[in-house]
Amino acid sequence: MFAEIVIPLALPKNYTWEIPAHLQEGLRIGCRVEVNLGKHKKYSGIVKAIHPDKPKGFETKEILNVLDHEPVIHAWQLRFWEWLADYYMATEGEVMAAALPAHFKLSSETILVFNEEFGDDFSTLDSEEYLVAEALLMKQELRLTEVQGILDSTHVYPIVNRLMGKKVCFVWESLKEKFAPRxxxxxxxxxxxxxxxxxxxxxxxxxxxxxxxxxxxxxxxxxxxxxxxxxxxxxxxxxxxxxxxxxxxxxxxxxxxxxxxDRIQYLPKDIHIDFTLTPAQEEAFVQVETAFVEKPVCLLHGVTSSGKTLLYIRLIEQYIRKGRQVLYMLPEIALTAQIIRRLQKYFGGHIGIYHSRFSHNERVEIWNKVKSGELKVVLGARSSLFLPYQDLGLIICDEEHDPSYKQQDPAPRYHGRDAAIYLSGLTGAKVLLGSATPSLETYHNARSGKFGLAGLTERYGDVKLPTMQLVDLRAVPRKPGEKVMFSVHLLEELKQTVARKKQAILFQNRRGYAPFHLCTVCGWIAQCEHCDVSLTFHKFSNKLKCHYCGNIYPPVLTCRGCGSDKLVQKSFGTERIEEELEQHLPDAKIARMDFDAIRNKNAHDVLIQQFEQRKIDILVGTQMVVKGLDFDNVELVGVIDADGLLHFADFRVNERAFQLMEQVSGRAGRRDGVGDVLIQTNLPNHPLLQHVLRHDYVGMFLEELDKRRQFFYPPFSRVVLLHFKHKERDVVNDAAHHFTRLMQPAYGNYLVGPAEPMVPRVRNMYLMELMLKLPRDSQLLSRCKDDIQRYTAMLHHEGKFKKVIVVPDVDAV
Structure with missing residues (x-):
């Protein structure tokens, strides 16, 4: 008997191992097994299929050991992995690496064993060899990670090789189970x-x-x-x-x-619903239930603060009482803190949370509780799709429009919303997509009848939508080339808001203090050494940071070009806005919510609770403040720089800008109906801003849909974006053009590019992009993906292009 096994490596296809007779009885699909790959490396893989057909063309190795008595995943999960790998042009090994908690993915760990025959005379060794040998003499065994710690370096292989050559130690590989119950x-x-x-x-x-x-x-x-x-x-x-x-x-x-x-403490399991739906919510609830009779997917399009969450809670209650499980997906971990408190109030210990901030052991425990059916509701980010649900009945995809649902790196580059819809077909679950500003693709699918559609057009408690005002920055006095941070109107409104004991949110889509360090003499801008992008100054840490590769540099005092010390900081991020506000409103309590301010597991939750408890008057933040947060006392929202949202080279730029501005405006006036939104712009006549002023999502949708049809963009086409990467610009440029020539005969009408992206070098790799806009034909898409893989192999057979990395991104966002 033979087993097809998925191991967490990017192998083009799954490898087959032979099942020794003594392991055949206990082996089942979905169990982990220990296998040997190559000369020495051992891995834990998942059994995908068992069959009697001996593979042709290579000699099979035997499975070494069975690691589980019971399968750790279900058969439907393997089918889900297979679809993800096929659709998003990844390998099943890459999907497995993304899907399983780290403690389920065992690989052999190199261990050095001291050779007793060598003795304790280390006089022939150099200083680094001596340090390792002395530690080996004392401990007898050292893991490779321990050697790295002793030498304070990750590059220890040459030293280990020298020690082996001098017979100081031997090496062996061990596979160890990392999860241990607490x-x-x-x-x-x-x-x-x-x-x-x-x-x-x-x-x-x-x-x-x-x-x-x-x-x-x-x-x-x-x-x-x-x-x-x-x-x-x-x-x-x-x-x-x-x-x-x-x-x-x-x-x-x-x-x-x-x-x-348990490592995670759970509340008692009870259901306590202490509210009734408003007539508008009840009507939407009936629309959702009616849609689910005929269609597996329904869009709930509800304006901001219309009470979509209460409708979700009623649906969750229904499914729990039927004994079925519910997945409540959110685009970012940051949103879970506030929602989890609300859900625990109604469902107690039925709720579990799953995301990357949990420890590896905690994630294994949650995995096991979901598999046993003990946890009925899982609240999590896109990775929660991979959990082994026993009986999944409903998937709620809240804020379905959010680009954070799309995985960028590493592969699989899947979209959480679209993967949830496919998953529903495997498990028989229903999918409810919720948003005040749905993605164009989703809303188009709902209007064309592919999805069900339910609407909530009024805010909860009959509260009015906030009033929107454009502040024309062209009328604000300034120096030439200077960007205005605060208009007089915005500052005055902030002062009045704080005086009335109300709260305000200011949104700026840039973090840090200043995005540019500019020399006024020669025009030089401080740039990252590894990326073609300007460095952002962070005043709190007094460092320059690259937001692409993460490298940190000391502050620049003189121009690298001309030596002048006449450097100025241009533009502004959330850090500088916070500092300036403290000068304008010294008595106000101001806090910042961005990637730099939210570092540890609970920092975001603490900040939100402080804002809820009115210990903060003004909250300054990036997109973190836009998404789905619910505050009673916010009266004013300010969009500091609307123009920055409208100047991206992306066909989705208007859609994204509308979503961000409409979502952040929805944080204002959620309880008493008194909400004002000020949008600062140099482009008050921009057509999109007119839709924002009227909260006119449908008008924006129809206008954008017409442009998408005209230029053949989604939802009328499927976009596959190919990224080419290499450390030499000429090589990657030639490779992209060569690849395009290979594609031209069959796909010439669908190709856009190749071209350099906006940032042409990241982490010392030069980039080129080639876009395919394909008709919505599944057979054509499948054939195209096969051709991309074939042409990639052909490209790599040319000596010059051997090391060019080709990264396909299906349904790129």
């Missing part, structure tokens, strides 16, 4: 003293060891209040020691027991 020591009362009379007699006749008595009383108090007593909590509460507890154990009064416990 253990806690519980303290229990011996059965003899569970009788109240016997316990009273013990306490009344206690004569010695007062500390032990104090510990016992502390135990009885914790037992009464919490039901179970953990050793660590008991010792802390009673201010006692291990020795005192050991004394009570030796007397036969208490005993200890180790148990596996």
């Amino acid at each position: 253990k806690e020591t519980f303290v229990l009362l011996e059965p003899e003293y569970s009788n109240e009379d016997r316990l009273s007699e013990l306490l009344n006749n206690w004569s010695r060891a007062p500390k032990q008595m104090e510990l016992l009383l502390g135990y009885l108090h914790l037992l009464k209040t919490e039901g179970e007593v953990i050793k660590a909590s008991l010792l802390k509460k009673a201010n006692a020691t291990d020795a005192q507890l050991k004394g009570l154990v030796e007397k036969g009064i208490l005993r200890t027991e180790k148990r596996s416990v």
Whole structure:
């Protein structure tokens, strides 16, 4: 018997291993197995298929071991992986690497073993070899990561090779299970003293060891209040020691027991719905249910603050009561903090959260709880699609328009919303897409009848939409070439808002202090050494940062071009806005929400709670403040630089700009109906801004749809974007043009490019792009993807282009 096995590597196709006779009985599809690939490397792979057909053309190796008694994934997940790999032009190994928690993806770890015969005379070794050899003598074994720590370097292979050559050590490979259940020591009362009379007699006749008595009383108090007593909590509460507890154990009064416990604490499991839907919400709810009778997907198009979340909660309640599971998807982790508190209020411990901020062990625990059906509702980012649902009934894709649902790097470059729709076909689940500003593709599908459509056109509590005003920055006095940060009108409104004890949000789509360091003498701009992009100055850390590769540089004091010290900081980011505001409004409490300010696991939640509790008057932020947050007391929203949203070379630029401005405006006046939005712009007559002023999504949609039809962009075509990368500009340029010539005969009418992208070099790799706009024909798309792979192989057979990286991105956003 043979097994097709997926291993977490980018292999073009799955490899087949032979199943030894002694493993055949226990092996099942979806189980992990230990296999050997190459000479020494071991991996844990997932069994995809078992069959009797011996592969032709190569000798199979045997499976070394079966790692699971029960499958860790379902058969439908393997079909989902296969579709993702096929549609998004990835490999199943890359999908597996993205899908499984890290502790399920084992690979062999190189271990150095000391050679006793070498002895302890290290006089022939150099200083680095000596350090490693001395550590080996003491510990006998060292992992490669430990050697890197000893030498404070990641480049340790030459040293290891020299030590092996001198017979100081040997190398072997081990495959180790990384997940370990968390253990806690519980303290229990011996059965003899569970009788109240016997316990009273013990306490009344206690004569010695007062500390032990104090510990016992502390135990009885914790037992009464919490039901179970953990050793660590008991010792802390009673201010006692291990020795005192050991004394009570030796007397036969208490005993200890180790148990596996959850790393994540869950609330009691109950359902408590304490609201009724408004007539408008009830009507939308009926529209959704009616749509689900005929169609698996429905779009809920509800204006900002219309109470879409309450409608989701009612749907979740329905599915939980049927015993089915629900996936509630959000585009970013940042949004989960506020939503989770709301859902826990209604569903308690039925709710689980899954995203990248959790530890590897925590993610394995959540994985197992979802697989067993213990967790009924999962709230998570796009990666939560990969969980092993036992009986998935509903997928809610909130803020479905958000580009964060599209994975960029590494592969698979899948779209969470579209993958959810395919997943629903495998599991029989329904999909509800929710947004105040749906993507053009989704709204087009809903209007054309492919998806169901439900509408919520009024805000919750009959609250009015905020009033929108354009502030013409052309009328604001300024120096030549200077950008205006605050108009007098915006500053005055901010002061009045704070005076009324109301709150404000300011949106600027740039983080940092100043995006440009410019020499006024020769025009030189400080740029990253590894990317063709300007460096952003971050004043808080006093560093220049590249927002593409992450490299950090010291501040520049003199021009690299002419040596002048006449450098100025141009434009502004959230950090500078925060600083300027503190000067204009010294009494206001101001905070910043962006990637730099939100660093650890709970920082975002803490900041949101402070804003909810009105400990912050003005919140300055990037797109983080735009998305789905619900604050009662926000009266004013300011869009600092609307022009920055309208000047991108992207066919979606108007759609994205409308979505961002409409979404951020929706944070204002959510409870009392008094909300103002000020949009600062140098382009007050821009057609898109007229739609924004009227909250006219449909008008924007019809106008953009007409342009998309005219220029053959989605939803009328499918876009496949090919990225070419190489460390030499001429090579990547020639490769892109050569590839285009190969594509020309069959796809000439659909090609756009090749051309350099807006940022032509990132991480020392020069870039070129080639776009294909294909008709919506699945057979043509499939043939095109096959041809791309074939032409990529042909490209790599040419010596000059061997190292050119070709990255396909299907349905690029």
